[in-house]
Amino acid sequence: MADAEIIPLDPKDRRDAQKALEAVANTPGIEDFIRRRLSGDYEVDDFGYDEELNRTILMPLVRPLYETYFRVRTLGVDRIPNEGSALLIANHSGTIPLDAVMMQYAVAAEHPEKRLVRNVGADLVWDLPLIGPLGRKGGNVVACDEDTNELIRRGELVGVFPEGYKGTGKGWSERYKLQRFGRGGFIEVALRTKTPIVPVAIVGAEEAFPMIANLKGLARMFGFPYFPITPTFPLFGPLGLLPLPSRWVIEFGDPIPMDTYPDDASEDAMLVFDLSDQIRDNIQQMVLRNLKKRGGAFF
Numbered sequence: 669m670a671d672a673e674i675i676p677l678d679p680k681d682r683r684d685a686q687k688a689l690e691a692v693a694n695t696p697g698i699e700d701f702i703r704r705r706l707s708g709d710y711e712v713d714d715f716g717y718d719e720e721l722n723r724t725i726l727m728p729l730v731r732p733l734y735e736t737y738f739r740v741r742t743l744g745v746d747r748i749p750n751e752g753s754a755l756l757i758a759n760h761s762g763t764i765p766l767d768a769v770m771m772q773y774a775v776a777a778e779h780p781e782k783r784l785v786r787n788v789g790a791d792l793v794w795d796l797p798l799i800g801p802l803g804r805k806g807g808n809v810v811a812c813d814e815d816t817n818e819l820i821r822r823g824e825l826v827g828v829f830p831e832g833y834k835g836t837g838k839g840w841s842e843r844y845k846l847q848r849f850g851r852g853g854f855i856e857v858a859l860r861t862k863t864p865i866v867p868v869a870i871v872g873a874e875e876a877f878p879m880i881a882n883l884k885g886l887a888r889m890f891g892f893p894y895f896p897i898t899p900t901f902p903l904f905g906p907l908g909l910l911p912l913p914s915r916w917v918i919e920f921g922d923p924i925p926m927d928t929y930p931d932d933a934s935e936d937a938m939l940v941f942d943l944s945d946q947i948r949d950n951i952q953q954m955v956l957r958n959l960k961k962r963g964g965a966f967f
């Protein structure tokens with residue numbers, strides 16, 4: 669075999685590469701971050717949340733997607749309490765749940781106190797390679813009452829998407845139509861712990877991953893809640909998993925107090941159902957209002 673030809677870098681390319689290396693080296697705190705990673709001198713809480721990794725690496729990676737690609741407009745983020753617990757109840761859509769990531773980034777970047785939202789996720793999320801471990805390191809937790817109650821006790825913000833897979837797995841013809849909010853478990857938790865509820869409306873995820881068909885047979889075969897067909901997937905293979913550059917609006921509504929109800933209110937099934945339905949209708953109206961406010965989906 670002939671020796672491989674060594675092509676020297678163009679001087680301009682060499683200068684550009686040098687500038688890129690210098691930019692990385694000069695990033696504030698990056699040397700200390702790497703040193704602590706190598707030495708193991710960093711903290712992870714009992715849910716797996718790694719604050720330093722999240723603030724230093726994960727959130728900056730989301731920033732270009734949030735600011736430049738989706739051009740997210742955030743409304744009412746200062747309505748979220750500056751301290752203490754709250755349940756952020758949001759609509760869910762978009763085949764791949766990027767809406768949870770965008771909501772989490774919106775609060776971490778734009779809230780006056782830069783608060784962290786601990787999103788709760790279904791079991792399937794934690795079984796996925798890479799996604800599951802990164803989700804935990806980013807502060808997200810398993811969707812169960814025990815974890816939610818503990819986070820509330822610690823005064824954390826908890827993000828809940830009551831539509832679940834019914835929301836992310838709905839077809840294009842059902843876009844921006846909120847699905848049923850399960851059995852109202854989040855209302856029971858809020859009533860029992862006297863935790864305020866902040867309704868959240870997210871517009872933009874539907875167009876990022878528009879699902880035009882659902883191959884239910886393949887979904888059952890692989891153990892997925894749905895197997896989506898979008899304009900780009902599976903036609904373009906892995907590239908089809910890239911979202912379309914839709915324009916987003918995320919609105920945080922006024923907190924709804926839960927401490928005005930009797931201590932045993934969580935045991936009243938009719939009250940739980942009514943409150944769940946009211947909050948769903950509230951978010952639906954917020955979504956429709958922001959659809960009009962946003963204008964075009966892409967431009």
